[in-house]
Amino acid sequence: MMTKNIRREDMSRAAIVHAILLTYTLVALYPIFLVIINAFKSRKGIFSAPMSLPNAETFSLEGFTKVLARSNFELFFFNSFTVTVVTIVIVLLLASMAAWALSEYKFPGNTWLALYLAVGIMVPIRLGSVSILNLIVELGLINTLTALILVYVAQGLPLAIFILTEFMHQIPKDLKEAARCDGVGEFKIFFAVILPLIRPAVATVAVFTMIPIWNDLWFPLILAPGDGKQTITLGIQQFIGQYVTDWNAVLASLSLAIIPILILYLIFSRQLIRGLTSGAVK
């Protein structure tokens, strides 16, 4: 009774569609899966049965113990965490302030300033690396997390301002006018009325700001390559370069870098897509 009215072509089409999607999902996930399962195996297990799950015989945490003993993994992690979180907070605050001013106030050069601030969306900040290094050296900030934060804030601002400006245009003007009629000051309107309203866009901006920073290799390599100021990406790169033949350690270190990002991603993927599809980015 139920199946009678389902078109046969629909069913075969659904089968093909799911086959394609499953195949690509496998292509996307299997390499990651492979690295993670082998990180939990003994050296013998890694080479004798690379594609099977760890079992009682092959299970081993030796890779992780080696990584934690030989490298300053916790410190690198802490460095990345500090840089990322501080940068996100500064970018969100400064970008929403600027976006608010650009979208709300009529002043001479408004459009030009918006364009000026948008240049950085298309022009990669890396191209200025020679001068950035000079600047950081002059400021005495070489090998500090501060140097990374300053550069990353500059890198994150253009896209954040762009997205937030688009979003702020959509705030109903009645809200602002109601506040003004009540005699609320301009600063207070921003902090008490506007900031809480842009929360949905903030999630999207935070993700877009976070991913490139957390994953960056270039600036840690140039501005803070030593002195225990390495970020996780650079730390892994240096560690693997050093222990390239120790498969347990290499796989374990890669897993340690992958897993936190995957967990964060699974938590925030909804917000990311919602932000994209709600028209915050067009």
Added chain:
Amino acid sequence: MAHSGPMTDWRKAKLPVFAFLAPATIIYTLFMIYPLIDSIRLSFYTTPSGGEMAFVGFDNYRTILGDPDWSATFWNSFWNNMKFFAVHMLVQNPIGIALAGILSLPQLRFRNTYRTMMIMPTMLSVVIVGFIWQLILSPVWGVGVDILDIFGLKSLFGPWLGKEGSALITLSFISVWQWVGIPLMLIYAALLAIPDDLVDAAIVDGATHFEVFLHIKLPLVLPTVAMVSILTFVGNFNAFDLIYAVKGALAGPNFSTDIMGTLFYRTFFGYQLQLGDPSLGATVASLMFLIILAGVLFYLFAVQRRLARYQL
């Protein structure tokens, strides 16, 4: 959507407007715009070791584009970069568009799960991705051979990353594997904005789902496709991490995987016996800037203007 534009006269709130704009503008100018401009300035100077900076006009450019060694290296990395870009345009973006099209089919189950899973590699660090694939493709481990064996293609396996003829293509495909998520996400979001009624109307008009995609959806998301293309271009001509992680600054074997990013790094910091040279580094960066600028201007004036955005 049409904005009404800023509404409030700033003269009523000079101090707040200044206070809102100043911090972002200052940091952005100091750490982004100033370095970009200063880099271009530096490309007209030379810094002999221990000596004073001296203005040399276009000498650095003459060196890089005229000196036989330098120009061979430069054009090698440029054409490698073009190949790298071509693979992304021909493989990454079509796959991303196709997957986005499939994901936007009506009444598809597990849509969100597929999407979340397929975008996952995009979230990982390029360095990590480089290492993952280096391990999988390593003949020492042999897992790549095992996977091909499942499909009976064992004989095709080779040390692709190590061979001069295949290393760049292999790295391009690794990069494609990672970045498919970007066209997928952006085009999927654009497809979602197309009203269901339009699709229904086309179905009633007799279109198959494929024809709906070809005649209705694709033309309506062309502006997004163009935007994805220029993002791909900028990203590719700015790439560095993957090659550096897998092949090091020398971009071996025999510079066959050298692209603009690795050339810039080597010129700036030096390698092996050659000393780093900030001025020549700035020159390479300025040339990269010109290439990217040419691409962006082409997009803005030749592509974007011709593509009408339709009010949906």
Added chain:
Amino acid sequence: MADLKLDQIRKSYGAVDVLHGIDLDVKDGEFVVFVGPSGCGKSTLLRIIAGLEDITGGDLMIGGDVVNTKSPRDRGIAMVFQSYALYPHMTVYKNMAFGLKLANHDKSAIDQRVREAARILQLDQLLDRRPSELSGGQRQRVAIGRAIVRQPKVFLFDEPLSNLDAALRVQTRIEIAKLHQELKSTIVYVTHDQVEAMTLADKIVVMNAGNVEQVGSPMQLYHHPQTRFVAGFIGSPAMNFTTVHIDAVEQGKVTVTVPGGAKAVLPFDVPANDVGKDVELGVRPEHLSLGENGDLSISGEVDVVEKLGDSTYLYLKLANGDRFTVRAPGHSRIKISETVNAAAEAGASHLFDANGKAYAKLECPAEYSADE
């Protein structure tokens, strides 16, 4: 052209049933309107006929063929959407030609059909424009044109007028009626507006909560509603309802007590065991008049007075708190908080049982009957 037959059509989304077995016959060339409040399932039913939704159970026949599993393009239907759904990147011409091109008609045949439709709809001058350059009414006509060129067996309209302003809506309504006369095609039309249903339909299907409440001509529904829902839905302003008490039943007559205590004898066939029950009495505002002259008389205090010029609507509060609307002549001088009496002929009344079913009316003066 073809007839359309729905046999026990059911639709559920998972565990939620939205259509509970719909039966309907639409004759060749008939103009059928599905009307009902939003969420009643009328649009889902239209999308099922179009083939845009699967059928959970039952059979759908177009021109005698069961089309349950046929795709929309093989059903010989064309649809006009509420949002018009014009392809924004195509010109008016291409919008209309799209379906024909997909069906591989040759160029000259396509051109001829498109121009013919454009002539009928007065779109000749607009063929090279894009939808964004058209007014709402013009877009509407293009949407209809896109349906016409396909020469379908059945036209489907999904609330086509709801995006137009009031004046244009009346004008387009008349055009659609003329179009139907000209094309003599079978039309299924969905709307939530009972005025559109009354003015356009040969046959109205009133739907409520996934069921068909009643099928009939506009005048049948107006004069002989079979349920309280239909009675309240058709007609503007809506029919008045109040609770009355059944005192006695005799041969084709029922005696009831109306709010305020007055008695009335009404011509309904009420079973004897309903005596003593409370039932629902319905009278249309236009069938009430001020004064005591009628078989049925009811009094109430005037709450609100609305003067429309040609007539005046008085809103009465009855003794039991129910509200009654009376249409009085435009020159009426009655003021708020006056107590007035409204009366109607027995034949104009309707009586509904506790389940909302109408009791059969035994005598019905021609004035209150759909029979011609």
